[in-house]
Amino acid sequence: MSAPLLRCHGVSVEYGHGDARVVALREVEMTIEPGERLALVGRSGSGKTTLLHVIGGLVSPTDGIVEWKGEPLSTLDVAARGRARAAGIGFVFQGSNLFPHLSAFENLAFAARASRNDRPGPGPSDLLALVGLAGKADSLPGELSGGEGQRVAIARALAQRPELLLCDEPTGHLDSDTGERVLDLIDSLQSQFGFSLVTATHDPDVAARSTREVELEDGSIVREGTFA
Ligand code: ADP
């Protein structure tokens, strides 16, 4: 068996101090395997977003380690962690989080340049075509619908040619039909490019698309399941 892409070992995260102290994650043990489709489920406040941010190197654990291909991500300094993230890990947030003053094409081109990896993959124009938005290359994010903005955000994450795509409630701001189409798109791109996919969601229909599920409750993993 190959090594996991990512491993969390004894990962705890605390926010704040004293009376304001919140334990968001408690000694989380988890691996992410190459090419797998993992759903992170749990109620609001259970720690899903915090775990995604720790996995992606946006938040450093208070305790424990995060290893990216056997290297400790969480002990790198901010700049080195940023480089590791840009080279291998793509994010899709609940809102599209695009740069508002850059066109759709420029948002993708910026991400592609920042990633500085030499893996082969489609360029910005091809990616916009893949998500059905070739005609919106010059549009600013404010000129796009919610579903279009989210498709651009997905294309932008793929412009980094990620090995791991992290999605945080990716359809949370979309109506159910648009959400279905966005999820279909993510799934088909994953089949095509083979990155590992981790989706945080409180929606059982979204989680049902995964091959493995990890449930968080109050910052602890309380259940894990694998699906056929
Ligand atoms: P979820 O994504 O499952 O809703 P979060 O990871 O956002 O859960 O939150 C987990 C816990 O950590 C919650 O109690 C939340 O209020 C708290 N929390 C999240 N982010 C912060 C922050 N930046 N500062 C303080 N507390 C936070």
Ligand code: MG
């Ligand atoms: Mg969340």
